[in-house]
Amino acid sequence: MKSLKLLKMPTDILITGASSGIGRSLAEELVKQGHRVWGIARRNDLLESLKNQLGDKKFFYTAGNILDRETLIEAKNTMEQIGFKPAVFILGAATFESDLEPNFQIEIFKKTIDTNLIGPISTIEAFLPVCLTNKQGHFILLSSIASFRPNRKGIAYPASKAAASLALRGFNLHYRSQGLLFTNIYLGPVATSMWEGKKSFLVANPKFIAKAISRRIDSRRQSIYLPFFSTFLARISLLLPDKLYAIISGLFK
Numbered sequence: 115m116k117s118l119k120l121l122k123m124p125t126d127i128l129i130t131g132a133s134s135g136i137g138r139s140l141a142e143e144l145v146k147q148g149h150r151v152w153g154i155a156r157r158n159d160l161l162e163s164l165k166n167q168l169g170d171k172k173f174f175y176t177a178g179n180i181l182d183r184e185t186l187i188e189a190k191n192t193m194e195q196i197g198f199k200p201a202v203f204i205l206g207a208a209t210f211e212s213d214l215e216p217n218f219q220i221e222i223f224k225k226t227i228d229t230n231l232i233g234p235i236s237t238i239e240a241f242l243p244v245c246l247t248n249k250q251g252h253f254i255l256l257s258s259i260a261s262f263r264p265n266r267k268g269i270a271y272p273a274s275k276a277a278a279s280l281a282l283r284g285f286n287l288h289y290r291s292q293g294l295l296f297t298n299i300y301l302g303p304v305a306t307s308m309w310e311g312k313k314s315f316l317v318a319n320p321k322f323i324a325k326a327i328s329r330r331i332d333s334r335r336q337s338i339y340l341p342f343f344s345t346f347l348a349r350i351s352l353l354l355p356d357k358l359y360a361i362i363s364g365l366f367k
Contacts, residue, residue, distance in 0.1 A: 124148045124149050124150065125149050125150075125201055125202060126149070126150045126151075126152070126198050126199050126200045126201060126202075127144055127149050127150070127151050127152070127200060127201070127202040127203075127204065127331075128151075128152045128153075128154070128189075128200040128202070128203045128204065128237075128241070129141055129144075129151060129152070129153050129154070129204045129206055130153075130154045130155070130180050130204070130205055130206055130207040130233070130234070130237055131154075131155055131206035131207030131208060131256075132151070132153025132154060132155050132161065132164070132175065132206070133153065133155035133156070133157045133160035133161050133164065134155075134157070134160060134306075135206075135304075135306035135320055136206060136256060136301075136304060136306060136320050136323055136324060136327075137153070137155070137204070137206040137207070137256075138160075138164060138320075139320040139321050139323070139324035140204060140206070140324045140327060140328065141153055141164060141168065141173060142164075142167075142168065142321075142324070143321070143324040143325055143328050144328055145168045145169075145172045145173055147328060149172075150172055150173075150174070150198060151168075151172065151173050151174070152173075152174045152175065152176070152189065152193065152198055152200060153173065153174070153175040153176075154175065154176050154177075154178065154180055154185065154186075154189055154207070154237075155175070155177065155207065156177065156178065156179050157177070158177035161175040161177055162175075174192075174193075174196070174198060176188055176189040176192065180207055180233045180234075180236055180237050181228055181229070181232060181233055181236060183236070183240075186236065186237065186240040187240070190240060190241070200241065200251075201250060201251060201252065202251075202252045202254065202331055203237065203238070203241060203251065203252065203253045203254065204254045204256065204327075204331075205233075205234035205237055205238075205253065205254065205255045205256065205278075206256045207229060207233050207234070208229060208230050208256070208275075209225065209226055209229045209230065210226070210268065210271045211225070211226060211268065212267040212268045213226065213268045213269060213270050214266070214267055214268055214269060215267060218269075222268075222270065223269065223270040224270075226268070226270035226271055226274055227270055227273070227274050227277075229274075230270075230271065230274035230275060230278060231274045231277050231278045231281075234255055234278055235278070235281060238253055238285065242294075245293075245294055246289075246292060246294070248293075249292060249293035249294075250293050250294070251293070251294045251295075252294070252295045252296075252297065252331070252332075253282065253285070253294070253295070253296045253297070254296075254297045254298075254299060254327075254331065255278055255279060255282050255296075255297070255298050255299065256299055256301060256327075257275050257278065257279045257298045257299060257300050257301065258271075258272075258275045258300060258301050259300055259301065259302050259339075259344070259345055259348035259349075260272045260275055261275035261276035261279050261300070262276075262348055262349070262352060263348075263351075263352075263356065263359060263360075264356055264360075266360055266364075279298045279300075282296040282297070282298050283296070283298070283336065286336055295334060296336070297333065297335060297336060297337070297338060298336065298337050298338070299327060299330070299338045299339075299340060300337065300338070300339045300340070300345055301318075301323065301340055301345075302316065302318065302339075302340065302341055302343075302344030302345045302348065303316055303317040303318065303344060304317065304318050304319075304320055304323050305317050305318065305319055305320065306320055316343070316344045316347075318340075318341050318344070322341075323340060323341070326340050326341070327340065
């Protein structure tokens with residue numbers, strides 16, 4: 115297998131969900147480190163502002179929904195035209211809405227499953243052939259400790275994150291011998307628009323998380339946990355029953 119020590123020199127990196135939150139902070143950090151970044155997100159205005167900020171020689175983008183196959187085809191075609199050859203794929207597009215309040219809402223459930231599960235899998239499917247041809251590629255899912263536990267406010271978010279994470283583990287089993295890697299980065303609480311809880315020392319800053327992720331993009335590990343302390347607490351809390359954990363975690367929300 116080819117080495118994945120890719121980031122010792124400038125690398126082409128794709129980020130989905132690049133217009134805001136962790137994705138935007140990652141784009142800023144990786145461009146600062148000298149890499150070329152291609153962002154995909156729905157908000158053209160936010161992507162354009164990011165391009166103005168980072169410069170048109172280091173940041174490129176496609177505005178659209180990764181659930182729309184035409185968006186991914188357009189991105190691939192434009193990349194080929196300008197010689198952008200992604201070797202790292204950061205699957206960061208995600209959404210969280212309560213699908214249980216005031217009562218269960220199937221449309222919100224479907225939307226969340228589509229974005230958080232079908233979206234990253236569709237992105238993998240689109241770029242898998244070229245990675246197999248090159249015998250190299252690293253797909254990184256920004257997962258969550260929410261995938262470990264049910265949530266009182268919504269069933270789709272933890273279910274979608276758990277399913278996507280398990281899917282990447284399956285991809286890794288099948289394709290690792292062919293030079294590809296699939297990594298789950300399980301994130302603890304991060305102060306983005308999706309975090310509705312209280313501010314505390316357990317809630318990380320997006321820029322801090324972006325730097326931490328950038329240092330681990332060439333890791334060969336299948337699972338990474340960031341930040342250490344909050345994700346460590348989440349893992350040992352699996353010894354607790356769901357009801358007790360929900361009571362304790364509710365103190366921070």
